[in-house]
Amino acid sequence: MTRALLLSVKPRFARAILDGRKTVEVRRRFPRVPAGTTVVLYSSSPERAVLGTVRLTRAIRVNPNAVWETYSEDIGIEEDALEDYLAGADSSTVLQVEAPESWSRPVSLGLLREILGLEPPQSFRYLTEDQVEAIRSRANRAEVFGVRINGLGPNSAHATPRNGRPIELQAGASRDARGAGETAPAVSLAGNAASVMRGRMVR
Secondary structure, three states: OOEEEEEEEOHHHHHHHHOOOOOEEEEOOOOOOOOOOEEEEEEOOOOOEEEEEEEEEEEEEEOHHHHHHHHOOOOOOOHHHHHHHHOOOOOEEEEEEEEEEEEEEEEEHHHHHHHHOOOOOOOEEEEEHHHHHHHHHHHOOOEEOOEEEEEEEOOEEEEEEOOOOOEEEEOOEEEEOOEEEEEOOOEEOOOOOOEEEOOEEEO
């Protein structure tokens, strides 16, 4: 079975990886995955969200004393911080990555727990391809005409214009003075080409 890697990274390093400025990640443990493996990047506290993916090109064991000399231009970390992280380690692992893909909508820790019942790893954990797609599908939820739609429940949606405040949209059946079971009326989003027409989103 093909496995992916869920990697916990500090926020500034996660951003650097996804910006392409950091192409090597250093770990004390060695993940048993081949080149070409999808690496899902979880940005740790205070962000606590999955931000995107990269592709593993190589995972190699390296003497901790040789990491800085060999990879200092690619790891995006200060020498003192690297030495502190690897202190006492008998070996270390260098993960070389490429093809960063930043998701337009981060997947929060709360959603990660809801979707897969997962807690973020301290270093890394393995995922199945199905688990990766389940996370990715949440990141790809509708962004239509500059409006981001986030599900808040079976009968509502939360529309966030890129330059405005969140708007609550009712998208299910509602009751009013005229009777029960009628669908919600059409609601327009000022300044955005999206509307809710009789209980459903029209693009």
